[in-house]
Amino acid sequence: MGYQEFYQLKFEPFANLPDPRFYFNSPQHALAKEYLMHAARGARGLAILLGDIGTGKTMLVRKLLTELQGTGKYQVGMIVLTHSEFPTGWLFSKIANLIGLSDLGTTSTEIISRISSRLREIYRRNERTIIIIDEANKLKSPDILEEIRGLLNLEIADTRLISFILSGLPELESFLMMNRALYQRIAIKVKLKPMGSETIRAYIAHRLKIAGAQHQIFTPMAQEIICRYSDGRPRLVNIICDNALLEGYVQRKKTIDETIIERVISNLGLRFE
The missing domain is CATH 3.40.50.300 (P-loop containing nucleotide triphosphate hydrolases)
Incomplete structure (x- = not known):
C-alpha cells in the first residue's frame, strides 16, 4: 500500500506532470x-x-x-x-x-x-x-x-x-x-505571476477533488504554511503536498496538519521568501 491507497485516491493528486485533467483555471x-x-x-x-x-x-x-x-x-x-x-x-x-x-x-x-x-x-x-x-x-x-x-x-x-x-x-x-x-x-x-493564498487553497482542493479525495486532507493551518513557503508556484505546492501525503502515510495520519508540513519543509530545505 502507498499513500494513494491509504488516502483512497484514484490518482496521485500532486504529481508534477502536465496532465490536463488537473489543470486549475485560476x-x-x-x-x-x-x-x-x-x-x-x-x-x-x-x-x-x-x-x-x-x-x-x-x-x-x-x-x-x-x-x-x-x-x-x-x-x-x-x-x-x-x-x-x-x-x-x-x-x-x-x-x-x-x-x-x-x-x-x-x-x-x-x-x-x-x-x-x-x-x-x-x-x-x-x-x-x-x-x-x-x-x-x-x-x-x-x-x-x-x-x-x-x-x-x-x-x-x-x-x-x-x-x-x-x-x-x-x-x-x-x-x-x-x-x-x-x-x-x-x-x-x-x-x-505567483498565486495568492486564496488561490493556492483552491488549487489544493481542486487537485484533491480530481484525484477522488472524499474529505479535506490538509488542515487550514497546514495550508497556511504551504502558502507561506511555496512562493505561490504550483510546482512547489505540488512538491510540498506530495511529500506531505507520503509523510502522513508513513505516520498513518489521515489528516495532514502543520506538524507534518513543517517536517516536510525542513526536509526539503525550503525557506520563507
Missing part, C-alpha cells in the same frame, strides 16, 4: 488562456507566455493544445525544447513533421515553398496552423529567430498561414529583442 490562468486563444482564433502571428520557473506555463499550454485540437478547426502541434543548440534546418523539419509534410527538398527556397504549399492546403480546409513552442527561452539562435520571422511572412488573402505561441522564462523576451523585426511582431504578451 483567475490569472483563465485570463492568460483567453488571451492565447484569442491569438489562435485571430491568426495574430506571434504570442508569448512568460513566467518564472514553476508558475504553470507548461500545464497552461498543454491545456491550450488540448482545447485547440478538440475544436477540429486547427492544425496545431507542440515543440518542447530540451536544449539550445540546433542544427541548420531543425525548425523547418520539426514544423514539417507537425503539419504532415514528409519531403522538404534540399535548398532553402524548396523548403519554404513546400511548407508554404502545405500551409495553403490547410488554410483551404478552413483550418488554422498553430505551433506552440514550450521552454522557448532556449531559442537563443539568431538563425532560428529569423526562421520564425520568415514563416510569419507567409500569408494568403491578408491572413497569416501560421501562428506561433512561445512559452518560456522572462528572459525569452530579451532573446526576441535580438531580432527587432520579430519582436515587433508580438501581438499578444501574457505574464504569469
Whole structure:
C-alpha cells in the first residue's frame, strides 16, 4: 500500500506532470488562456507566455493544445525544447513533421515553398496552423529567430498561414529583442505571476477533488504554511503536498496538519521568501 491507497485516491493528486485533467483555471490562468486563444482564433502571428520557473506555463499550454485540437478547426502541434543548440534546418523539419509534410527538398527556397504549399492546403480546409513552442527561452539562435520571422511572412488573402505561441522564462523576451523585426511582431504578451493564498487553497482542493479525495486532507493551518513557503508556484505546492501525503502515510495520519508540513519543509530545505 502507498499513500494513494491509504488516502483512497484514484490518482496521485500532486504529481508534477502536465496532465490536463488537473489543470486549475485560476483567475490569472483563465485570463492568460483567453488571451492565447484569442491569438489562435485571430491568426495574430506571434504570442508569448512568460513566467518564472514553476508558475504553470507548461500545464497552461498543454491545456491550450488540448482545447485547440478538440475544436477540429486547427492544425496545431507542440515543440518542447530540451536544449539550445540546433542544427541548420531543425525548425523547418520539426514544423514539417507537425503539419504532415514528409519531403522538404534540399535548398532553402524548396523548403519554404513546400511548407508554404502545405500551409495553403490547410488554410483551404478552413483550418488554422498553430505551433506552440514550450521552454522557448532556449531559442537563443539568431538563425532560428529569423526562421520564425520568415514563416510569419507567409500569408494568403491578408491572413497569416501560421501562428506561433512561445512559452518560456522572462528572459525569452530579451532573446526576441535580438531580432527587432520579430519582436515587433508580438501581438499578444501574457505574464504569469505567483498565486495568492486564496488561490493556492483552491488549487489544493481542486487537485484533491480530481484525484477522488472524499474529505479535506490538509488542515487550514497546514495550508497556511504551504502558502507561506511555496512562493505561490504550483510546482512547489505540488512538491510540498506530495511529500506531505507520503509523510502522513508513513505516520498513518489521515489528516495532514502543520506538524507534518513543517517536517516536510525542513526536509526539503525550503525557506520563507
